[in-house]
Amino acid sequence: MVEYEAEELFAQPDAELAERAMRELSWAERLTISKMNPATGTENVDVYNLPHAVLHLFGTRWDRLLLDGSRAGIAYVDTTRFVAWLGDVVGDKALAEAVAECFAQDVSYEEKIEAIKPLFKERMSQYGALMIETAVE
Amino acid sequence: MATGGYVGKILYVNLTDGRIEEIPTSKYEQWGGGHGMGSAVFFDLVKDKTIDGFDPENVVTFMTSPFSGTLTPSASGRTEVQGIGVQSYPVGWFTRANFGGRFSAELKYAGWDGIAIQGKAEKPVWINIVNGEVSIEDAVGIWGLNTHEAQQKIWSIVGGDEAENGEWRGMSTGRDSGRTTQRPAVVTIGVAGENLNRNAMLLHDSGNSAGQGGFGGVLGSKNLKAVSVVGTGSVPVADPAALMDLRMELQAGFAYNVEEPVLEAPMADFPFYGIITRSPGASTVMWKGKDHPNRPQGCIGCFRACRRRWENGVANGDGCAESTYWMMGTQDENMAATHLLDQLGLNHYDAKNYSYLLALYKMGILGPGMQIDTKLPFENYKSYAFIEAYTKAIANREDIGADLAEGFARAAEKWGRYEEDTTSGILALPNWGFSEHYDPRIEVEWSYGSILGDRDINEHGLNTHVHWAPQVQAMVKQAPLVPAEQLVNLIAEATGLEPEGWDYSPDGIYADAKIAAVAWHRHYSRFWIQSMGMCDTAWPMLVNQVSEDHKGATPEYEPRLFEAVTGTVLSYEDSLELGRKIWNLDKAIWVLQGRHRDQEVHTGYVYSVPTTAPYFLPAKVDGVWDYSTCVGRTLDREKWEGVKTRFFELEGWDPATGWPTRATLEALDLSAVADELDAAGKLGA
Structure with missing residues (x-):
């Protein structure tokens, strides 16, 4: 499995990219995630921002990403569509490429999601810091 | 003729004229119990089957089975509820719901194989069953309470609430009528049912609910807040030794072995897997135990005990789909949202479609001053404040909750969107207005x-x-x-x-x-x-x-x-x-x-x-x-x-x-x- 040092992968985003990536999306820009569990079956959930997608995919609040683990269990996203959404809608080409590389590995879906966690941790931290910085200014 | 399993009589209560009568169970024994008996009783009592579910002549049955109150594994604690429902769309079909817990057992211990309720009381009432004594009580001071408060109030009236758990309690029918360690088993409606919500459920104890059919609304239409039962008798079993042997065989061969688990989850913190391993407490699918101490809990007589009871007392026993109602925010907020559904007496399986409303909001169709005008805080849809306001609006018929209290199918029809949105699938109601569960295109x-x-x-x-x-x-x-x-x-x-x-x-x-x-x-x-x-x-x-x-x-x-x-x-x-x-x-x-x-x-x-x-x-x-x-x-x-x-x-x-x-x-x-x-x-x- 590919393992990344996130700081080696992503250059610091600029404020414009951070603002675009973290914005609230429209109906047409939504991402659909399939939430699977034994009581409810498979439910399609529409998400309208990147943190919301992170919340579902990793099953926790994004600011507690590594603390909570996989509370939500199986949250399935079509990997091809997810990469396209990250690149074209969210606008983060670097993140989309890194995620695509992880998804190309011949491992289970659950391992793929685990593999992209560090990427999101790093990227969301970068975005968060930038947004705080912008707010302070 | 059976020599065990049945206790001999079915209770008939007419709320219009106050009649309380007995129906011999033997008349319906050919149907086995539960649903079969309920359908047959309904067929005999309701002469005009075309009536609406809110019509006073509608009959609601609460039926047990021969297994209720016995040690039959995973079969002792269910109560079958039937009558003309008000939830399904476009027709309120004769339907069923079911809840677990201990109501069915307590009903049998009181000497009743089931209850059939017909008519409409002039004012809010509740039914009090203590062994063979049955009365229709004034619900002043109970009507308007949430489901948990209503049960606590009834416990205090019937007796036994002041005693500690596990202590013997005498019933008011006299010293020789027997004693029990149990509080009365109460099934009740919340304010959603009182407001004739088509998706109102029945709740018993903390989290046992009969969700589908809108029977909370049906009982509300009868001015019936609750049914309470406590019994000190027992259920005859034809061959107790054989039953015990079968239970032990099933326990050994088909239950989770706590001492030496054969099969464990492939990873920690993955509670879904418990539905395969059958480990106790496994069906609380979304909530991790580490955030609050808890222990497994089951319906009476069950050998799987799939639910959990939490130290914080919130959402106890909510082990199924209702635990997924609100998945944003913290675990405490998730549990609080489910607890709120329980207390209002609202069925999760329709209310969960707030994602559809969010889609309409995002499409610019729903919101302040929009085609579907609402003041609900959709701009803060990720907050607990939103889900709380939304849930209460449905239960209380406020804002667009007045439309949603008729169910999402009827609301969408009123808004002129039903055909379009069930065809695109953004409102996924594949059968009779009920939300999609398992995929209708495959399974x-x-x-x-x-x-x-x-x-x-x-x-x-x-x-x-x-x-x-x-x-x-x-x-x-x-x-x-x-x-x-x-x-x-x-x-x-x-x-x-x-x-x-x-x-x-x-x-x-x-x-x-x-x-x-x-x-x-x-x-x-x-x-x-x-x-x-x-x-x-x-x-x-x-x-x-x-x-x-x-x-x-x-x-x-x-x-x-x-x-x-x-x-x-x-x-x-x-x-x-x-x-x-x-x-x-x-x-x-x-x-x-x-x-x-x-x-x-x-x-x-x-x-x-x-x-x-x-x-x-x-x-x-x-x-x-x-x-x-x-x-x-x-x-x-x-x-x-x-x-x-x-x-x-x-x-x-x-x-x-x-x-x-x-x-x-x-x-x-x-x-x-x-x-x-x-x-x-x-x-x-």
């Missing part, structure tokens, strides 16, 4: 059974084996515990059907073998699950994930348990025939309500929007069995019509209308039912 026992019946069937016993177990294992890339070919052979052996009955390939779901499997599912469920009160998270036990040969307990154990409890020999084949008889009686009632085959069609998206997520089920492709992802699937309208025709022929119903024929009904000893259909001009040709 067709569920969708065929639902549209040919009256509601979302909500029967997980088969689904766990054919779908959920391979689904979990595929997603973690684990080899399936039971390979597809072995699985279908095991199920075929247990059901007596062909392996091809469990083929979910694009052709398999329309095959004759599948139609036979759907019929088997309806007949088995009608008798063993809904009439005998066997819990669908345990029964049928078609496959055993934790033994070497994976052979399940079905069909050997069900008849043995029946004989041990009732003293009556009932073959598996005869039990299915009884299930078919009950299914036919239900069908006759729906036909009298106006059912025709032309109505038995799913909403548009089922036929036009392909599935996108992997959904593992066994499929036979080019003669080889494997688990298929089933991606890209829709139902074919024309083929569905063909399935209906062949299903009706198999059931002995008129393929042109779907109505039962006289020959079929008379062969099932249902001549009186045939006469009533004939008189209504609705007997199948």
Whole structure:
């Protein structure tokens, strides 16, 4: 499995990219995630921002990403569509490429999601810091 | 004649004139119990089956089974609720709901096999049952309370609430009438039911709910807040030693071994896997124990104990879909949202469609000053404040909650959006206005059974084996515990059907073998699950994930348990025939309500929007069995019509209308039912 040092992968985003990536999306820009569990079956959930997608995919609040683990269990996203959404809608080409590389590995879906966690941790931290910085200014 | 299992009488209460009467159980014993008895009692008491669910003449039954209150594993604690419902769309069909806990057992200990309630009280009341004494009580001081408060108030009135748990309590009927360690078992409605919400549920104890059908609203329309029962008697068991032996056998062979677990989850913190391992407390699917101390909790007599009781006392016993109601925010907020549903008496399975409203908000259709005008804080949809305001609005009929209290289907119709949104699938209500549960385009026992019946069937016993177990294992890339070919052979052996009955390939779901499997599912469920009160998270036990040969307990154990409890020999084949008889009686009632085959069609998206997520089920492709992802699937309208025709022929119903024929009904000893259909001009040709 590919393992990344996130700081080696992503250059610091600029404020414009951070603002675009973290914005609230429209109906047409939504991402659909399939939430699977034994009581409810498979439910399609529409998400309208990147943190919301992170919340579902990793099953926790994004600011507690590594603390909570996989509370939500199986949250399935079509990997091809997810990469396209990250690149074209969210606008983060670097993140989309890194995620695509992880998804190309011949491992289970659950391992793929685990593999992209560090990427999101790093990227969301970068975005968060930038947004705080912008707010302070 | 049974020598055990029944306690002899059914309670009839008429709220209009205050009549309290006894019906001999022996009159209905031929139906087994539970659903069968409830349908038969309803058929006899309600002369005009075309009435609305809110009509005072509607009868609501609470029925137990011979197994209720005994040590029959995973079959002692269920109560079957029936009557004309108000939830299904466009017609409020005669329907059923069910709840666990201890109400059914307490009712039997009080000497009653069931309750039938008819009429409407002049003012809010509750029914108080203490052994053989029954009274209709004024609900002043209880009406308006939430479901938990109402139960606590009734406990304080009936007695025993001041005692510590586990202490003996004497009942007010006198020293020699017996004692119990139990508080009264109360089933109640919340404010949603009082406000005649079509999705109002019934709640018992902390989190046992009868969700579907809108029976909370039906009881609300009768001015009936609650039914309380406490008993100090017992249930006769024909062969107690045999029953105990069977329980121990099932415990040893089919339950989770706490001391030496055979099968454990492949990773920590992955509670879903518990539905395969059957570890206690496993069905609380979304909440991790580490955030709050807790312990497993089960319905009375259960050997699986799938729920959890939490130290913080919030959402105790909520172990099913309701625990997924609100998944944003913290775990404490998730639990609080579910707890709120319980207290308001609102069914999660319709209220959960707030995601549809969010889509309309995002589309610029819903919001302040929009086409669907609302002041609900959709701009803060990720906050707990939103879900709290939204949930209370439905229960109290405020803002757009006034529309949503009629159910999402009726609300969408009022807004002029029903056809468009159920065709695109953004409002996924495939059958009779009920929310999608398991995928109607693939797992067709569920969708065929639902549209040919009256509601979302909500029967997980088969689904766990054919779908959920391979689904979990595929997603973690684990080899399936039971390979597809072995699985279908095991199920075929247990059901007596062909392996091809469990083929979910694009052709398999329309095959004759599948139609036979759907019929088997309806007949088995009608008798063993809904009439005998066997819990669908345990029964049928078609496959055993934790033994070497994976052979399940079905069909050997069900008849043995029946004989041990009732003293009556009932073959598996005869039990299915009884299930078919009950299914036919239900069908006759729906036909009298106006059912025709032309109505038995799913909403548009089922036929036009392909599935996108992997959904593992066994499929036979080019003669080889494997688990298929089933991606890209829709139902074919024309083929569905063909399935209906062949299903009706198999059931002995008129393929042109779907109505039962006289020959079929008379062969099932249902001549009186045939006469009533004939008189209504609705007997199948």
